[in-house]
Amino acid sequence: MAVTIKDVSKDAVVSIKTVSRVINNEANVAEATKKKVLASVKKLGFKPNKSAQSLRSKKSYMLALLYDNPNKSYLADVQSGIFNACKNTGYNLVIQECDYKSNKLKTDIIKFVEDFKIDGLIVTPPLSDMEDFLKELEDHQVDYSIIAPSTMNPESLYVSSNDYEAAYALTSEIIKHGHKDIGFIKGHPKHSASHMRFNGYLDAIKNHGIKRNDQWIKQGNFSFKSGFDAGVDIFHSAKIPTAIFASNDSMAAGIMKSAQMKGMQVPQDLSLAGFDDSPIAHQIWPALTTVKQPVEKMAAHAAKILIARFDGLAEKTKSKEFKSELIVRESLKSL
Secondary structure: OOOOHHHHHHHHOOOHHHHHHHHOOOOOOOHHHHHHHHHHHHHHOOOOOHHHHHHHHOOOOEEEEEEOOOOHHHHHHHHHHHHHHHOOOOOEEEEEEOOOOOOOHHHHHHHHHHHOOOOEEEEOOOHHHOHHHHHHHHHOOOEEEEEOOOOOOOOOEEEEEOHHHHHHHHHHHHHHOOOOOEEEEEOOOOOHHHHHHHHHHHHHHHHOOOOOOHHHEEEOOOOHHHHHHHHHHHOOOOOOOOEEEEOOHHHHHHHHHHHHHOOOOOOOOOEEEOOEOOHHHHHOOOOOEEEEOOHHHHHHHHHHHHHHHHOOOHHHOOOEEEOOEEEOOOOOOOO
């Protein structure tokens, strides 16, 4: 039989009303009483009825993921991380695609939140860097957490990663393999991670005494096609680089296709590196040298800190920076 609030009341030796107040995070409950009730909840495996709680608290127990990103692998990892964080919490996730260039973005999202009674938003790049948009959420008292913002506001809930350091490390690894002619494909211009990865590349080649060649630096947008187009442009240069670092794996895969269509082989004629360690990085051959970014863990933490804030667990609502890992595979060859 399912454990009821009455069972918790009996085990904790408190009234049913007290148990209800603790479960619903109501004020004016002594800390000792709260700990005793929560201990009984955990001991008995009691799971509150979220539908009933929703009616009483006017909460929907719904989170929404906002995204504008052409990289389906990235979005899948973000969703997976949030779903894992929501397990056993009673919270559910809805997904809302956005157009960051739309003049109606702010009004559309506020209406969406109100219509569907969304408790909180998890905001991904490039939306996470749009200050006017975030201010609109705050003005309407919409709770949110941010994934990968360019500015770490201590008053906001956010998760970030060390994109600059990881890009610097990967560029240095390419240089250690003997490469001095290194191209770079930028990511989406509105994503802060794109700029940090590019700056990591620039500083690495500068500190190793390598001159920047703008003919080998192209703008992409994190999509396979933008990587392919960038590769076509670079391979029409008078001199072709011996290595190319793309800001994500999808673009690196696009470069690989354009190189092969040009009659070049990776890594014999061109060393190649990506970023993210998405599935495509080890599905193609040769497998990509890349940076493993813990996107799922980042997304899970973004959801956890948001839920913790709702549940009054202030001590757990802490933002966090996640570290990435360099992975060297067959696409990088020593000269």
